[in-house]
Amino acid sequence: ATASGKTLVGELAGIPKAMNHKKFIYLTPLVALANQKYRDFKKQYKDLGLKVAIKVGSNRIKAKNELTIANKSAKNADIIVATYEGLDFMLRSSRYDELKNIGCVVIDEIHMLDEQERGPRLNGLVNRLLRIFPDAQLIGLSATVKNSRQIASNFKMKLVEYDQRPVPLERHLIFTKNEYEKNSLLAKLSKKEFNTLSSKGYHGQTIIFTNSRRKTHSITQQIQKRGLTAAAYHAGLSYSKKVKIEKDFANQKISTVVTTAALAAGVDFPAAQVLFETLRMGNKWLTNNDFSQMLGRAGRPTYHDRGKVFLLPELSKEYDNESEEEMAIKLLDSDVDDINVEYSELDSYEQVLADISSIRNADIRNLESNYKKLETPLMFEEVVNLLYDRKLITQHNNKPSVLLPTKYGRAVSMSFLEIPKAEYIKKHINQDPLRIVESIEPFDSAYVSNRLVTRVAKALKTNVSTRLFADSTRTILTSGEVLAKIDAQYADKLLAMQIDFMDCKCKERPFCCCLERNISHKIIKRRLYGWGPNRISKEFMSLYDIHIYPGDIFTWLDQVIRTLEAISRIAHAFNNKKVSDNCNRLIKKIEQGK
Template sequence: MAGVPRALDGEKFYYLTPLVALANLRYSEFSSKYRDLGLKTAIRVGTGRIKTGRKKKLNTDIENADIIVGTYEGVEQVLRSGSAKRLGRFGVIAIDEIQNLSEEERGSRLDGLIKKLRIISSKSQFLYLSATVGNPEELAKGLRAALVLHDERPVPLERHLVPVSSPGQKIRLMAKLIGREFSETSVEGYRGQTLVFTNSRRRCHQLASALTSQRAPVSPYHSGLSYERRRSIEAEFVGQRIAAVATTAALAAGVDLPASQVIFETLAMGIEWISPAEFHQMLGRAGRLGFHGSGRAMLLIEPGRSCSRAERRTEDQVAIDLLSSGIEPVSPIYTHEDLIEQVLADVSTFGLIKTGDLAKLQDFSIGFSSSLKPIIEELSKNRMVRKRGDSLVITPIGRITSSFFLAVDEGIFISRSIEKGRDPLSIVTGTSVFERAYVSERLQKGIQQLTRRKTSTRFFDSDILELLLRPKRRPSKWFQEIIWRISRDLLRCGCRSSPNCDCPPRKLSEVVIELRISGMDPDEISSELFKRYGIEAYPGDLTEYLNDTVRLGEAIARFADVLRKPGIADRARDVYNRIIG
């Protein structure tokens, strides 16, 4: 590893990755691999603070470590807090999965992080890693990096397109393919294992159940599972005790399991076809150097099938398009909100910066292209920055907004709500709501019996809420009780547009937080939501939301301190400490 020699000479080696799951894997790998060299490894991620049972103790002391594994946001948060000195003297900075520059939600943030690191550590060596960049020469030029290009895949990959006529035939064929792969052992001594990609978390469970009944031991594996359950499945897979996992396209980038085969059970992700970038990301999971001599990808397609009414292309047409597609070019796309966020992050990182230097800083970005003047005026107007001669100074409000990764309008909403004396819990749910609530299979079956048509699985879908509020036929007793509780707890409000307003998700979010404060863990909250409302909410999603409420609660407390509202600050700290558990 390129950063190790310089780490041995006293310079820090940073390895940055997009996902906490991948950071945890690399942390474990580097800790054991380089311990004998006398190198200390630490981890810096936007780690969850919700206590959900026993967790492995991690070294988070980045100031006294030689190797730091982190997520993009984990290191960015240190910069935005004005604490760049904590990161130490950089030797090598390796940024993995650089194709994330094209991500709609995170691309501009990654671009901003790289920009600031290149200024702060101009003498460091930067390594940008990816297997899916369609414009490597252009990207290397933008990053001012030398291009090292490997055209050949280290493990050969077979790609097979297999038409199937029915869902039943597809299940039987998958079971056969998984079983055949599991029965083979590579020259390296590893059994063949499979990743089955499908389009929803619920489908992961359905496939795992159906395939296991066909004597193909398969486990569901997705981000909605609890951390402990995911780690258990990972251990079973690495230990070769299960033949396959059924996972989603959305988790493809975070799956680091040594599979020899991938099966596309569908080419859809939700109600859309997967993109070429997602397809190539999933293909890349088949065949691991040092584990397998070759990889295999099986596309099981239903000719003529469409993923939604709005989509004209059929699955067989999509398959041909994907197989003939090249890897997409990588380039960050900035919205107006992204531009504002990044300028605020720049000022927050340096605390005080001349406007001329701020303009020069943007030269190190590969996607920022906008006049700074209107952005500075907007930030100044909203009390995020303050002008001082030819310089800009970060304000306390601006520092909190940036370091907690709040949008400027969210920072404004929170500070104004505090000034009006609003309760911290209502401020939290006014900023972030729990949206990943799904109609359970039992509730969906009851709804479909009433409507006699296929319905959405999203609980907050307008048609679902209308039906629950005003059912057209007399439902069963269980269904009546569920509707009564949903109406009483989630749908009663004075909005003219009810139930198609913001109140139902806010009310459910309050229920989730109150259940957590009462002492329930995410698994228990999941069970309670099903019991009360027929809602399916995965423990992993609940944990993620509760961690977000802790982030917001801490931000609210900091805002309240600055605005001299000690009562609200104390209440906010009490709330988020009780949510942490």
């Protein structure tokens, strides 16, 4: 059940181990959650003399208003807080001697096994932990797992089920005629709840879930117009803005937070009420598991007497031939779905290579035996043959049944690279590393400003997407008709956009990759001049009416560093010191912003 103190269960198992000189590892999916737990544990267990370390594998960009996390050595730590990837990196690099004597590993949010990208990696990580540290106690925590018995069996865990919710939950369904009525209801419900004091003396606060960042801001404005304190909260905001909103909410200065469904896993607001402005996540319907996680945010035992959930479907609104009212009833009637880990071909290659990189002297028979337990699209032999063909693995000289990673293979595995991207890097290793980054990890979160979209839509009498990289937007923004019909100041912005980012001779123009690559190039160039994400964001708005959130620039620059590290590792594997050194020099400049 949600709000039932799962973290405490993990601590009750882990802290006694830490007190007896065995390491307690706490795993969480998100950097922000890991950082929060790291701060909590440092404060809570300082008096017990326990040392705490953090391993997140990212967040090294130094920038105003952003969070920089320096990974701490785990060697002398009693408690290690890590993201899944942070710990997996240590295993894949085969540098886990500092982890010996593990007593307990807690895997929070283990239902992430169901996620398309993260699921196979988490499944692989847990299985590697079982094989490398067979004496460690593993504990999986989740509020929403239907096939919990199967998951427990897969990971050799004992199932402990607790299905009582400490705070009762009310579910309400209100049909709305249109968006205006819906916004009015969102404000009324938020106001009514905030004016209600619980028996513990807390105002009732609200989380509103919607499906786009743009809508978090527009809904927030509508609520503020009706005299309420509200804030939009999403991944594009700077770290300092997010922390301020979290603190203001915790101190009851804000009645309502409007956030995206995609951020549900990272939202830790003590809300009494959850309102669903939409039942979609992006452009897809919510799954039963998503819905269960989100409504579970309503009601906390230390704050509230009850939790409330309201679904506000709009009558006659349809997506994928299904109406919102039908979907609302379906979700309210639903139970959570089984969690299944689905592997793609690329996942299969990555996980077998990760096993060979992590498990010292990995025996092919054991690898095959474990692989056969997974639902994968490829035979084990096919996976191993490709890894051989790409020179990612080799046989042990004296033990033919033992598989070892090549230097290249370990570099690829440590970098969490898909094989095609690794092969691209290998093929273009002597090119400018930044060109490689811009080709395989281009920036993809840019939007046309609301004012420019409004003017273009009015001039053409058609709907225009705010997503800059959408095909329809590219077509409209490069047409002569638009330039002729809109005000000169906006026509100038479009011309500047075309000249700076789309002045190519590609046959596919405007559907080629030049727009993404050139925007990526400009962001990196500005960073190398010493600019921070805020300043870069302001320049794009000023010159082109392109809206880029500072938080997205920060996150992407972090990804740029990880990709440069991957290029450096691969260059090092082939003894290309010049490229490796160049990458390391660029990494320092991008980290420091100079």
